Amino acid sequence: MTIRPATAADLAEVAAIYAHYVATSVITFDEVAPEAAFWEERLRELDGRGLPFLVADVEGEVAGYAYASQWRPKPAYRHSVEDSIYLAPGRTGRGLGRALLGELLPRCAKAGVRQVVAVIADTGEQGSAALHRSFGFEPAGRLKGVGFKLGRWVDTELMQLDLTG
Incomplete structure:
Protein backbone atom coordinates (compact mmCIF):
# COMPACT_ATOMS: atom_id res chain seq x y z
CA MET A 1 0.00 0.00 0.00
CA THR A 2 1.13 3.50 -0.83
CA ILE A 3 -0.45 6.66 0.54
CA ARG A 4 -0.05 9.44 -2.01
CA PRO A 5 -1.72 12.64 -3.18
CA ALA A 6 -4.81 12.08 -5.29
CA THR A 7 -4.62 12.90 -8.98
CA ALA A 8 -7.29 13.48 -11.60
CA ALA A 9 -6.71 9.90 -12.77
CA ASP A 10 -7.90 8.62 -9.35
CA LEU A 11 -11.19 10.46 -9.31
CA ALA A 12 -13.34 7.84 -11.07
CA GLU A 13 -12.38 5.31 -8.40
CA VAL A 14 -12.87 7.90 -5.63
CA ALA A 15 -16.33 8.65 -7.04
CA ALA A 16 -17.23 4.95 -7.18
CA ILE A 17 -16.20 4.41 -3.55
CA TYR A 18 -18.26 7.38 -2.41
CA ALA A 19 -21.24 6.38 -4.57
CA HIS A 20 -21.30 2.99 -2.82
CA TYR A 21 -21.74 4.67 0.57
CA VAL A 22 -24.29 7.15 -0.75
CA ALA A 23 -26.44 4.29 -2.01
CA THR A 24 -26.00 1.80 0.81
CA SER A 25 -25.33 3.59 4.10
CA VAL A 26 -25.97 6.53 6.39
CA ILE A 27 -22.29 7.36 6.90
CA THR A 28 -22.80 10.17 4.40
CA PHE A 29 -25.95 12.23 4.31
CA ASP A 30 -25.75 12.68 0.54
CA GLU A 31 -28.65 10.91 -1.12
CA VAL A 32 -27.41 11.29 -4.70
CA ALA A 33 -23.81 10.55 -5.61
CA PRO A 34 -22.08 13.60 -7.05
CA GLU A 35 -20.99 13.72 -10.67
CA ALA A 36 -17.36 13.53 -11.77
CA ALA A 37 -17.22 17.34 -12.03
CA PHE A 38 -17.74 17.58 -8.26
CA TRP A 39 -14.63 15.49 -7.58
CA GLU A 40 -12.59 17.47 -10.11
CA GLU A 41 -13.62 20.71 -8.40
CA ARG A 42 -12.96 19.23 -4.94
CA LEU A 43 -9.42 18.25 -5.95
CA ARG A 44 -8.76 21.71 -7.47
CA GLU A 45 -10.21 23.49 -4.43
CA LEU A 46 -8.17 21.52 -1.91
CA ASP A 47 -5.01 21.86 -3.99
CA GLY A 48 -5.61 25.60 -4.18
CA ARG A 49 -5.92 25.84 -0.41
CA GLY A 50 -2.89 23.63 0.18
CA LEU A 51 -5.04 21.00 1.90
CA PRO A 52 -4.39 17.28 1.49
CA PHE A 53 -6.42 14.89 -0.64
CA LEU A 54 -4.83 11.45 -0.38
CA VAL A 55 -5.47 7.99 -1.77
CA ALA A 56 -4.43 4.58 -0.54
CA ASP A 57 -3.04 2.87 -3.62
CA VAL A 58 -2.98 -0.92 -3.43
CA GLU A 59 -1.50 -2.57 -6.50
CA GLY A 60 -2.57 0.31 -8.73
CA GLU A 61 -6.13 0.55 -7.40
CA VAL A 62 -7.59 3.21 -5.14
CA ALA A 63 -8.51 1.25 -2.01
CA GLY A 64 -9.55 4.33 -0.07
CA TYR A 65 -9.14 8.06 0.19
CA ALA A 66 -9.01 10.85 2.74
CA TYR A 67 -9.09 14.60 2.52
CA ALA A 68 -9.38 17.66 4.71
CA SER A 69 -11.76 20.43 3.70
CA GLN A 70 -12.53 23.72 5.39
CA TRP A 71 -14.80 23.04 8.37
CA ARG A 72 -17.24 25.87 7.58
CA PRO A 73 -17.33 28.33 4.66
CA LYS A 74 -16.90 31.58 6.63
CA PRO A 75 -13.38 33.06 6.53
CA ALA A 76 -12.78 32.88 10.29
CA TYR A 77 -12.91 29.06 10.04
CA ARG A 78 -10.00 28.94 7.57
CA HIS A 79 -7.67 27.23 10.08
CA SER A 80 -10.15 24.47 10.93
CA VAL A 81 -10.91 21.49 8.71
CA GLU A 82 -13.19 18.47 8.60
CA ASP A 83 -11.57 15.18 7.72
CA SER A 84 -13.25 12.65 5.45
CA ILE A 85 -12.12 9.04 5.07
CA TYR A 86 -13.74 6.41 2.86
CA LEU A 87 -12.54 2.90 2.08
CA ALA A 88 -13.50 0.77 -0.88
CA PRO A 89 -16.01 -1.99 -0.11
CA GLY A 90 -14.14 -5.07 1.03
CA ARG A 91 -11.07 -3.04 2.07
CA THR A 92 -12.07 -2.25 5.65
CA GLY A 93 -10.31 -3.75 8.65
CA ARG A 94 -6.89 -3.81 6.97
CA GLY A 95 -5.32 -0.68 8.41
CA LEU A 96 -6.05 1.54 5.41
CA GLY A 97 -8.05 4.08 7.42
CA ARG A 133 -9.79 8.41 19.34
CA SER A 134 -6.60 6.47 18.67
CA PHE A 135 -5.14 9.61 17.06
CA GLY A 136 -6.13 11.80 20.01
CA PHE A 137 -9.46 13.16 18.82
CA GLU A 138 -11.76 14.01 21.71
CA PRO A 139 -15.55 14.09 21.83
CA ALA A 140 -16.85 17.57 21.04
CA GLY A 141 -20.60 16.94 21.03
CA ARG A 142 -23.51 15.06 19.55
CA LEU A 143 -26.18 16.34 17.22
CA LYS A 144 -29.31 14.25 17.66
CA GLY A 145 -31.51 13.24 14.76
CA VAL A 146 -29.99 15.73 12.34
CA GLY A 147 -30.05 13.42 9.33
CA PHE A 148 -32.82 11.32 7.84
CA LYS A 149 -31.70 8.69 5.38
CA LEU A 150 -32.73 5.16 4.43
CA GLY A 151 -35.83 5.45 6.59
CA ARG A 152 -34.13 6.38 9.85
CA TRP A 153 -33.04 9.39 11.87
CA VAL A 154 -29.30 9.54 12.40
CA ASP A 155 -27.23 11.34 15.04
CA THR A 156 -23.77 12.68 14.35
CA GLU A 157 -20.92 12.59 16.80
CA LEU A 158 -18.44 15.46 16.63
CA MET A 159 -14.82 14.81 17.53
CA GLN A 160 -11.96 17.31 17.49
CA LEU A 161 -8.17 17.24 17.41
CA ASP A 162 -6.05 20.27 18.30
CA LEU A 163 -2.94 20.20 16.11
CA THR A 164 -1.29 23.06 18.02
CA GLY A 165 -0.52 21.07 21.17
Whole structure:
Protein backbone atom coordinates (compact mmCIF):
# COMPACT_ATOMS: atom_id res chain seq x y z
CA MET A 1 0.00 0.00 0.00
CA THR A 2 1.13 3.50 -0.83
CA ILE A 3 -0.45 6.66 0.54
CA ARG A 4 -0.05 9.44 -2.01
CA PRO A 5 -1.72 12.64 -3.18
CA ALA A 6 -4.81 12.08 -5.29
CA THR A 7 -4.62 12.90 -8.98
CA ALA A 8 -7.29 13.48 -11.60
CA ALA A 9 -6.71 9.90 -12.77
CA ASP A 10 -7.90 8.62 -9.35
CA LEU A 11 -11.19 10.46 -9.31
CA ALA A 12 -13.34 7.84 -11.07
CA GLU A 13 -12.38 5.31 -8.40
CA VAL A 14 -12.87 7.90 -5.63
CA ALA A 15 -16.33 8.65 -7.04
CA ALA A 16 -17.23 4.95 -7.18
CA ILE A 17 -16.20 4.41 -3.55
CA TYR A 18 -18.26 7.38 -2.41
CA ALA A 19 -21.24 6.38 -4.57
CA HIS A 20 -21.30 2.99 -2.82
CA TYR A 21 -21.74 4.67 0.57
CA VAL A 22 -24.29 7.15 -0.75
CA ALA A 23 -26.44 4.29 -2.01
CA THR A 24 -26.00 1.80 0.81
CA SER A 25 -25.33 3.59 4.10
CA VAL A 26 -25.97 6.53 6.39
CA ILE A 27 -22.29 7.36 6.90
CA THR A 28 -22.80 10.17 4.40
CA PHE A 29 -25.95 12.23 4.31
CA ASP A 30 -25.75 12.68 0.54
CA GLU A 31 -28.65 10.91 -1.12
CA VAL A 32 -27.41 11.29 -4.70
CA ALA A 33 -23.81 10.55 -5.61
CA PRO A 34 -22.08 13.60 -7.05
CA GLU A 35 -20.99 13.72 -10.67
CA ALA A 36 -17.36 13.53 -11.77
CA ALA A 37 -17.22 17.34 -12.03
CA PHE A 38 -17.74 17.58 -8.26
CA TRP A 39 -14.63 15.49 -7.58
CA GLU A 40 -12.59 17.47 -10.11
CA GLU A 41 -13.62 20.71 -8.40
CA ARG A 42 -12.96 19.23 -4.94
CA LEU A 43 -9.42 18.25 -5.95
CA ARG A 44 -8.76 21.71 -7.47
CA GLU A 45 -10.21 23.49 -4.43
CA LEU A 46 -8.17 21.52 -1.91
CA ASP A 47 -5.01 21.86 -3.99
CA GLY A 48 -5.61 25.60 -4.18
CA ARG A 49 -5.92 25.84 -0.41
CA GLY A 50 -2.89 23.63 0.18
CA LEU A 51 -5.04 21.00 1.90
CA PRO A 52 -4.39 17.28 1.49
CA PHE A 53 -6.42 14.89 -0.64
CA LEU A 54 -4.83 11.45 -0.38
CA VAL A 55 -5.47 7.99 -1.77
CA ALA A 56 -4.43 4.58 -0.54
CA ASP A 57 -3.04 2.87 -3.62
CA VAL A 58 -2.98 -0.92 -3.43
CA GLU A 59 -1.50 -2.57 -6.50
CA GLY A 60 -2.57 0.31 -8.73
CA GLU A 61 -6.13 0.55 -7.40
CA VAL A 62 -7.59 3.21 -5.14
CA ALA A 63 -8.51 1.25 -2.01
CA GLY A 64 -9.55 4.33 -0.07
CA TYR A 65 -9.14 8.06 0.19
CA ALA A 66 -9.01 10.85 2.74
CA TYR A 67 -9.09 14.60 2.52
CA ALA A 68 -9.38 17.66 4.71
CA SER A 69 -11.76 20.43 3.70
CA GLN A 70 -12.53 23.72 5.39
CA TRP A 71 -14.80 23.04 8.37
CA ARG A 72 -17.24 25.87 7.58
CA PRO A 73 -17.33 28.33 4.66
CA LYS A 74 -16.90 31.58 6.63
CA PRO A 75 -13.38 33.06 6.53
CA ALA A 76 -12.78 32.88 10.29
CA TYR A 77 -12.91 29.06 10.04
CA ARG A 78 -10.00 28.94 7.57
CA HIS A 79 -7.67 27.23 10.08
CA SER A 80 -10.15 24.47 10.93
CA VAL A 81 -10.91 21.49 8.71
CA GLU A 82 -13.19 18.47 8.60
CA ASP A 83 -11.57 15.18 7.72
CA SER A 84 -13.25 12.65 5.45
CA ILE A 85 -12.12 9.04 5.07
CA TYR A 86 -13.74 6.41 2.86
CA LEU A 87 -12.54 2.90 2.08
CA ALA A 88 -13.50 0.77 -0.88
CA PRO A 89 -16.01 -1.99 -0.11
CA GLY A 90 -14.14 -5.07 1.03
CA ARG A 91 -11.07 -3.04 2.07
CA THR A 92 -12.07 -2.25 5.65
CA GLY A 93 -10.31 -3.75 8.65
CA ARG A 94 -6.89 -3.81 6.97
CA GLY A 95 -5.32 -0.68 8.41
CA LEU A 96 -6.05 1.54 5.41
CA GLY A 97 -8.05 4.08 7.42
CA ARG A 98 -5.27 4.27 10.01
CA ALA A 99 -2.64 4.77 7.30
CA LEU A 100 -4.69 7.48 5.58
CA LEU A 101 -5.46 9.41 8.77
CA GLY A 102 -1.86 8.99 9.93
CA GLU A 103 -0.66 10.70 6.77
CA LEU A 104 -3.48 13.25 6.58
CA LEU A 105 -2.91 14.82 10.00
CA PRO A 106 0.74 15.85 9.59
CA ARG A 107 -0.06 17.23 6.14
CA CYS A 108 -2.87 19.28 7.71
CA ALA A 109 -0.46 20.65 10.32
CA LYS A 110 2.03 21.54 7.59
CA ALA A 111 -0.77 23.40 5.76
CA GLY A 112 -1.36 25.59 8.84
CA VAL A 113 -4.44 23.79 10.11
CA ARG A 114 -5.03 24.22 13.84
CA GLN A 115 -8.18 22.15 14.44
CA VAL A 116 -9.45 18.99 12.76
CA VAL A 117 -13.11 18.09 13.21
CA ALA A 118 -14.55 14.65 12.53
CA VAL A 119 -18.29 14.43 11.89
CA ILE A 120 -19.21 10.80 12.38
CA ALA A 121 -22.67 9.43 11.63
CA ASP A 122 -23.81 7.24 14.50
CA THR A 123 -24.46 3.96 12.74
CA GLY A 124 -24.08 1.86 15.88
CA GLU A 125 -20.59 0.79 14.83
CA GLN A 126 -17.63 2.37 16.58
CA GLY A 127 -14.89 1.84 13.98
CA SER A 128 -14.58 5.44 12.84
CA ALA A 129 -14.86 6.91 16.34
CA ALA A 130 -12.29 4.41 17.66
CA LEU A 131 -9.92 5.27 14.82
CA HIS A 132 -10.20 8.96 15.57
CA ARG A 133 -9.79 8.41 19.34
CA SER A 134 -6.60 6.47 18.67
CA PHE A 135 -5.14 9.61 17.06
CA GLY A 136 -6.13 11.80 20.01
CA PHE A 137 -9.46 13.16 18.82
CA GLU A 138 -11.76 14.01 21.71
CA PRO A 139 -15.55 14.09 21.83
CA ALA A 140 -16.85 17.57 21.04
CA GLY A 141 -20.60 16.94 21.03
CA ARG A 142 -23.51 15.06 19.55
CA LEU A 143 -26.18 16.34 17.22
CA LYS A 144 -29.31 14.25 17.66
CA GLY A 145 -31.51 13.24 14.76
CA VAL A 146 -29.99 15.73 12.34
CA GLY A 147 -30.05 13.42 9.33
CA PHE A 148 -32.82 11.32 7.84
CA LYS A 149 -31.70 8.69 5.38
CA LEU A 150 -32.73 5.16 4.43
CA GLY A 151 -35.83 5.45 6.59
CA ARG A 152 -34.13 6.38 9.85
CA TRP A 153 -33.04 9.39 11.87
CA VAL A 154 -29.30 9.54 12.40
CA ASP A 155 -27.23 11.34 15.04
CA THR A 156 -23.77 12.68 14.35
CA GLU A 157 -20.92 12.59 16.80
CA LEU A 158 -18.44 15.46 16.63
CA MET A 159 -14.82 14.81 17.53
CA GLN A 160 -11.96 17.31 17.49
CA LEU A 161 -8.17 17.24 17.41
CA ASP A 162 -6.05 20.27 18.30
CA LEU A 163 -2.94 20.20 16.11
CA THR A 164 -1.29 23.06 18.02
CA GLY A 165 -0.52 21.07 21.17
